[in-house]
């Protein structure tokens with residue numbers, strides 16, 4: 001027990017020393033002492049700020065989350081404000097952070113919290129797990145840190161630390177390996193201080209037990225780390241071979257008229273669900289769908305502005321960008337658009353910024369304006385300017 005307490009103190013101290021921002025985002029509400037999202041269960045705890053930061057931290061690095069977190073909680077200072085906001089407002093505040101289904105789930109969960117829990121973030125694991133977008137990781141983090149529930153958090157950082165501590169040599173994405181890591185994490189957990197323990201483990205993984213070149217000589221767990229003693233810390237955890245990520249072609253049509261852009265909103269399910277963007281079609285830019293869209297917009301001339309690339313975890317999108325100035329702000333009827341879209345609107349630049357625009361949509365708009373370097377060699381001759 002004594003060594004575990006020392007580990008807690010040392011792991012957090014080392015993490016803070018080397019990367020103070022690691023804990024700043026994680027506990028931003030607490031540090032700021034703002035009066036929002038305060039739970040009656042644990043007075044003074046910025047519970048929903050913790051919830052928002054945990055959801056943002058899913059699949060996103062701490063360093064990227066900070067500004068978005070600040071902006072988001074400034075815009076939606078409590079659960080009620082988030083619940084009554086429109087999904088466009090929520091996606092607008094989330095815009096640029098990626099994985100937009102998290103924002104939609106957060107909005108849905110805020111409504112669930114208002115309706116089912118009187119606006120207070122629940123404290124039990126089953127209630128937390130019943131909220132939209134809250135999985136075992138987020139539920140355990142909130143329950144342990146805010147309510148002292150003895151639930152071990154297992155994220156990518158913790159998995160790596162545990163795999164090394166216990167010299168686990170099976171692939172880390174294997175179901176049995178995950179169960180073994182979860183068992184070890186639960187056994188290690190300090191039930192008297194589960195939140196502090198979980199934060200220590202996550203901080204340790206983020207700044208000391210890093211994927212490459214872990215700092216074993218300064219690690220508070222080195223005395224009982226099996227991988228370190230066996231000299232295998234660099235080769236663990238065992239990760240599966242990288243898959244070849246497929247490339248998918250799109251064509252984007254950026255129509256402008258008197259200072260406004262035509263944007264379309266994607267349906268809520270699927271890639272970039274609920275986000276606004278210039279009309280994009282999957283597949284070759286010269287197919288029949290493109291012809292229908294181009295006819296519907298009645299542009300006198302489409303300029304090929306080049307291509308942008310957007311890398312997602314499971315595919316790479318290669319988007320050819322076409323731009324046109326329309327004489328009239330005509331809107332193609334929704335039946336002529338791909339079934340991915342549910343609405344269209346002409347927006348000024350300011351209006352577009354307040355709607356949820358994905359990073360890809362921003363890249364496409366920038367490319368259409370001609371301010372982005374494009375790879376024109378990849379485009380067939382007949383698709384170049386004015387064709």
Ligand code: SF4
Nearest residue numbers: 209216219222225233
């Ligand atoms: S000793 Fe090295 S490998 Fe083991 S937990 Fe610490 S940093 Fe990670």
